[in-house]
Amino acid sequence: MTQISTDDVQHLAQLSSLQLDEGEVESLRTDLENIVGYIEQLSELDTTGVEPTYQVTDLQNVWRDDAVDDYGISKDDLLALAPAAEAHQIKVPKVL
């Protein structure tokens, strides 16, 4: 069975943009190891030559006109949702 280490947990957390609290790591490690232990049973199934199914609609290439539609929401409505905004822009901490 696949082993998941605390380093693996930290790596996955980084890939997932999750800054975990130290106290969360060990319980997540156990849970993830158990879940991976369950899903890896799929490796025993022979899928040679089988095409993957990514969607089940039977729809293909649903087009729309290349026209602007604001869906009835204004820029101000959307900016009002942001935790911080200034001068019609969303404000974030220093990036560089």
Added chain:
Amino acid sequence: MTVISEFIGKSARENVQSAILKARESEDFNAILSYSEERALERADKVDSGEITGRLAGVPFIAKDNFLTLGAPTTASSNFLKDFQAPLQATAIEKLEAEGAICIAKANLDAFAHGGSTENSAYGPTKNAYNKEHVAGGSSGGSAVVVALGIVPFALGTDTGGSIRQPASFNNVVGIKPTYGTVSRYGVVAMASSTDTIGVLTSSVEDAETVMGILSGKDTKDMTTLPDFFTPQTLDSPKKIGLIKEFMDEGVDPEVKAATERYVEVLKQKGHVVEEVSMSLLKYALAIYYIVVPAEISSNLGRYDGIRYGNRAEASSLGEVYGLSRDHGFMPENKRRIMIGSYVLSSGFFDAYYLQAQKARTLLVNEFNALFENYDALIGPVAPTPAFKLGENTSDPVKMYLADIMTVPASLAGLPAISVPAGLSEAGLPIGVQLIGARKSDSLLMAIAKEVQ
């Protein structure tokens, strides 16, 4: 329980007020997160004055709190969206409002609809309508309980892997998971886009037909929607139904099996042919689901970064804003699913997990298709057991996932599946039976269920 017809032609204001009163008297079930009383009463007055009309004029309903609605917050039962006031409404809500229905409250769920018991809510678990020591099921647990308690005649839910059907079965109500693409998901918090569906929980199949008839149809705001194909029907000939053998094996609770067998007997008495069928891929369905769905979750939940909306953590750098906002805003189960998604999609593991799962999904779809060449519908239980006790499965995520084992197959194949009441266990807990059909056979499944109820 109540039905839609009891509310038609009455004072809409009184309908709304009495439903809210009943809801407040039932607050110990923790099924409701917030009320939209002010907006509901305004709309009720417009119904009473004749300004708003329609097939559901003055009928109160409750939406799962992952539908964007005006007049109440939309939290998805998460800390991340604790105070989120939507600037728009989901298409499903708009369609119901266009027929005069009135949303009075928002129902509890597992945060971001990740779970099968409503215990993953940031606002505490919902209690089962038949026994407060047991779970409501999930993730649409609140929606099932408000219908079971007779607060409203119908509630909206979402079903990605069983989240309407399983709580419906745990609370003795009807739960409809339609064919993938039947109802627009615009304005509904996304979970796993290739299996997310919107449906309804009701006390009668006829009411479910009414609501599905209103919700169905193409929406340019959701490119996966199908042209409206849903028309209620009644059966004009006996049907051939396959009883899924793997859903009746020794791991299934004997009372659940007995209730399913009793339902099958009634079908036979009505003249239908029921034969045992076997599906060799079913034993892999849960593993496929818990690869594909976390992969899509990890991608869909990338949007919760604390920048454009939702709660932003105090931090000095942008990276910390992302990391801490997400750590504080998500529940443990959200984190598990996001991280499993990152795992199965990461380089080196992609082929072995994600690609293998999507290939296995093809085999599962093919197996269903082959059966529907010979059978009009399939039948089995909804869940292996009646509602389990609160806290019983919370320490073991895999054990919790196993409660979905009978509902995820139809989700992976995009098939319609409905949960209908099939009696109570000796302990007084509800048991549900599931009917699964070929794509777009939603109304046939409901027609079969109407004959038995």
